[in-house]
Amino acid sequence: xxxxxxxxxxxxxxxxxxxxxxxxxxxxxxxxxxxxxxxxxxxxxxxxxxxxxxxxxxxxxxxxxxxxxxxxxxxxxxxxxxxxxxxxxxxxxxxxxxxxxxxxxxxxxxxxxxxxxxxxxxxxxxxxxxxxxxxxxxxxxxxxxxxxxxxxxxxxxxxxxxxxxxxxxxxxxxxxxxxxxxxxxxxxxxxxxxxxxxxxxxxxxxxxxxxxxxxxxxxxxxxxxxxxxxxxxxxxxxxxxxxxxxxxxxxxxxxxxxxxxxxxxxxxxxxxxxxxxxxxxxxxxxxxxxxxxxxxxxxxxxxxxxxxxxxxxxxxxxxxxxxxxxxxxxxxxxxxxxxxxxxxxxxxxxxxxxxxxxxxxxxxxxxxxxxxxxxxxxxxxxxxxxxxxxxxxxxxxxxxxxxxxxxxxxxxxxxxxxxxxxxxxxxxxxxxxxxxxxxxxxxxxxxxxxxxxxxxxxxxxxxxxxxxxxxxxxxxxxxxxxxxxx
Numbered sequence: 001x002x003x004x005x006x007x008x009x010x011x012x013x014x015x016x017x018x019x020x021x022x023x024x025x026x027x028x029x030x031x032x033x034x035x036x037x038x039x040x041x042x043x044x045x046x047x048x049x050x051x052x053x054x055x056x057x058x059x060x061x062x063x064x065x066x067x068x069x070x071x072x073x074x075x076x077x078x079x080x081x082x083x084x085x086x087x088x089x090x091x092x093x094x095x096x097x098x099x100x101x102x103x104x105x106x107x108x109x110x111x112x113x114x115x116x117x118x119x120x121x122x123x124x125x126x127x128x129x130x131x132x133x134x135x136x137x138x139x140x141x142x143x144x145x146x147x148x149x150x151x152x153x154x155x156x157x158x159x160x161x162x163x164x165x166x167x168x169x170x171x172x173x174x175x176x177x178x179x180x181x182x183x184x185x186x187x188x189x190x191x192x193x194x195x196x197x198x199x200x201x202x203x204x205x206x207x208x209x210x211x212x213x214x215x216x217x218x219x220x221x222x223x224x225x226x227x228x229x230x231x232x233x234x235x236x237x238x239x240x241x242x243x244x245x246x247x248x249x250x251x252x253x254x255x256x257x258x259x260x261x262x263x264x265x266x267x268x269x270x271x272x273x274x275x276x277x278x279x280x281x282x283x284x285x286x287x288x289x290x291x292x293x294x295x296x297x298x299x300x301x302x303x304x305x306x307x308x309x310x311x312x313x314x315x316x317x318x319x320x321x322x323x324x325x326x327x328x329x330x331x332x333x334x335x336x337x338x339x340x341x342x343x344x345x346x347x348x349x350x351x352x353x354x355x356x357x358x359x360x361x362x363x364x365x366x367x368x369x370x371x372x373x374x375x376x377x378x379x380x381x382x383x384x385x386x387x388x389x390x391x392x393x394x395x396x397x398x399x400x401x402x403x404x405x406x407x408x409x410x411x412x413x414x415x416x417x418x419x420x421x422x423x424x425x426x427x428x429x430x431x432x433x434x435x436x437x438x439x440x441x442x443x444x445x446x447x448x449x450x451x452x453x454x455x456x457x458x459x460x461x462x463x464x465x466x467x468x469x470x471x472x473x474x475x476x477x478x479x480x481x482x483x484x485x486x
Contacts, residue, residue, distance in 0.1 A: 005135055012098040013131050019094050023131050028106055030054045035075035037111065041119050045111040053078065053121060054106045054129060062096045071105060079120040080107050086124060095126060102132030150474060151482050166469060167478060169288055173465045174241060174259070176287045180280050181263055186237040191226035193219060193243070197441040200224025200383065202353075203246035204435045206256075219245040223262040224383065224457065225444045228412065231266055231455055232447045239263035244461075248436075252472040253404055253463055256481050262459040270395045270411045273456035274372055277399060277409060278308050281370070281464075288468055295468050297402040302467075304370055308399065311367060313359070313375045320362035325355065325377050326392055334358065348433030352379030370401040382422040382438055384410035385454075399460075402467050407460035414455070416448035 016023045031052045037044065044051060055071035055078075065084040070077045084092040099105065109123040137159035149156040156163045178188065198205040200222025209216050220226075223240050230238050244260045265273070285293055285304040293305040314325050321337055323329060334354035338345050343361045345354060355377055367373065376396045378386060384394035395411035413419050423445070429437035466473040474480040 006133070009100070009131070009133050012100070013133070015094070016098050016128055016131065019098075020128060023128050025127070025129060028054050028129060029108070029127075030106070033075040034071070034073050034078045037078060037121075038076065038119055041111055045113070048110050050108060050110060050124070051121065052106065052108045053080075055104065056132075057099060057101055057103050057105060060099070060101055065092065067092075067096060069099075071107065079114070079118050080109070080123050081114075081120050082123045082126070086122065087126075091125070099128070100132065102134075102136040104129035104132075147482075150480055151485060153479055166471070166476065169469070170462070170465055170476060172287055173284060173462075173468075174261075176284050177261055177280065177460075178241060180283055181239045184237070184265075184276065186239045186263055186265070187235060189227070189230065189235075189238050189240050190242065191220075191223060191240055193245075195220050195226075197439050197443070198222075199438055199441050199444065200262075201244075201246070202382075202436045202438060203248055206245050206247050221246050222459070223260060224459065225441060227262055227264050228452060228455075228457070229444065229447050231264055232450055232452045236266040236453070237264070250474070253466075255473050255477060258461050258463075258473065258477065260459060260461045262457065264412065264455050264457045266453040266455045268456035269454070270374075270397060270409070270456060273409050273411075273458060274308075274397050277397075277407065277458055278372075281308075281399060281406075284464070285468065295470070297467050297470050300368060300402065302369060302401055304401075306370075309371045311371050311373050311400075313363070313373055313377065314393070316363045316366075316373075317355075317359060320366070321358060326390070329355075346434070348429075350379075350429045350432065350434060350437075352377070352382075353429070353434060353436075356380045364400065364405070365403050367400045367403055370399065373398045373400050373405075381410070382426055383413055383419075385413045385415075386418070404463060404467055406464045406467060407458060409456065409458035412452070412455045412457045414448060414452040416445055419448055420445055 013023060029052045032040070034053060034055060037051055037053060053071065055073035057069050058072045058077060059070040061068045067082045069080050071080055082092060082095055106127040106129050107121055107123045108125045109121045112120055112122055114120050137155055182188070194208070194210065194217035196217065198218040198221045203221045205218040205221050207216050207218055221244055223242060223244065227238050227240060239261065241259065241261045243257055245257045247256060248254055282293070282304060285295065289295060293303070295302050295304065318324050323333065323337060331351050331354060334351065335345070338354065338358055341358070341361065343358055345357045349357065374397045375387070375393045376384070378392055378394050381394040381396050384396040387393040387395055397409045398405050399407045413422070423438065423440040426438040427440050430439065462476055463473055466476045469476055
């Protein structure tokens with residue numbers, strides 16, 4: 001059957017070539033987009049103005065000597081009407097015999113209303129712009145397999161207007177973030193994707209080889225350390241939106257490559273950072289919901305209009321596990337608690353990784369409405385400044401909603417000796433088998449020794465957009481990495 005369809009399309013392609021020459025011309029004559037023609041319909045139709053439109057055939061009905069079709073461009077759809085009386089027998093028959101769903105056409109004509117009050121183009125002439133050589137999904141016979149839609153995203157976009165709308169909103173999401181930081185006086189910069197030492201997050205990196213330099217590089221897992229170097233260099237407020245790469249598992253919240261934003265502001269403290277971040281999130285939600293300030297995720301309504309409450313890490317951890325992190329907590333105690341709760345963990349995990357694993361399966365699951373988690377243990381925060389009132393804690397916050405971490409902010413550590421000690425602890429964890437522990441970065445430590453001002457840093461990814469859209473993160477990436485179909 002598939003071979004028969006391809007053969008029939010190939011035959012129609014040859015008929016078109018014989019009749020008009022090129023089936024894939026370079027130039028398109030277009031006076032209006034579909035949306036523009038519809039908006040100006042009354043004046044254009046009253047004046048009998050000729051219009052030239054272009055688009056893909058999305059529906060087609062041929063009935064003897066007349067045909068109705070819908071063409072679609074990036075702005076919308078409009079009906080077209082063709083008749084043998086208007087076009088002549090030869091030109092009409094060429095359309096009827098060769099044009100199919102999915103083909104691109106250029107039409108010239110005038111606008112009129114049908115008896116059913118549908119805005120329509122009465123076609124005086126037409127031209128082929130491109131032949132579709134495969135049957136495209138239709139509104140009634142689409143692809144149901146979600147994996148197949150992700151693998152062939154172009155068909156998802158073609159068949160499902162809501163998918164196209166999703167990515168228009170994603171563009172609005174990032175433009176809102178970019179505009180917010182520019183208004184706040186931040187300079188947008190671009191830093192390298194290839195790094196000698198990956199840092200700024202706890203994740204396993206990808207490795208690639210640079211042929212010209214004949215050395216291996218890591219693909220960045222974060223934007224942090226490069227942006228902090230810019231604070232050392234004299235910039236006070238910087239941000240970057242860029243792709244990062246983490247060689248970790250796939251689930252609803254995680255992907256190997258994704259868009260990420262980080263910003264760093266000199267002389268800002270944690271409270272100022274939280275106030276700014278809450279304003280940012282409310283601005284994003286307002287833009288995506290047209291001011292409604294409420295979204296839904298997995299059937300639960302999230303209200304973003306209220307002030308974000310502070311949730312204390314130590315208090316909630318004790319409430320859920322009966323473990324007081326301010327006391328002398330050992331790795332053995334944490335392993336026993338994880339076993340008791342049926343939580344799987346890496347046997348090579350140190351104290352910080354165990355705390356984080358247990359927290360994610362207990363405390364985080366209860367955090368549904370938007371809030372800030374604050375007061376993290378120092379063991380899970382190697383780049384954050386210690387709390388001067390409690391050295392076991394750090395000055396860190398995370399916006400959380402729908403049991404998902406939707407960002408990460410610190411009062412940044414700028415003491416080079418303290419930072420070296422933290423890196424050395426992480427190095428011990430790597431030697432013990434923790435592939436996600438951070439590496440010691442001598443160049444960054446040297447930069448800190450030249451002096452970095454006190455600063456607030458914050459990072460967020462498109463995971464926030466996924467939650468606001470009630471989708472998995474894979475669904476919100478246009479072309480997510482997929483296992484080969486074969």
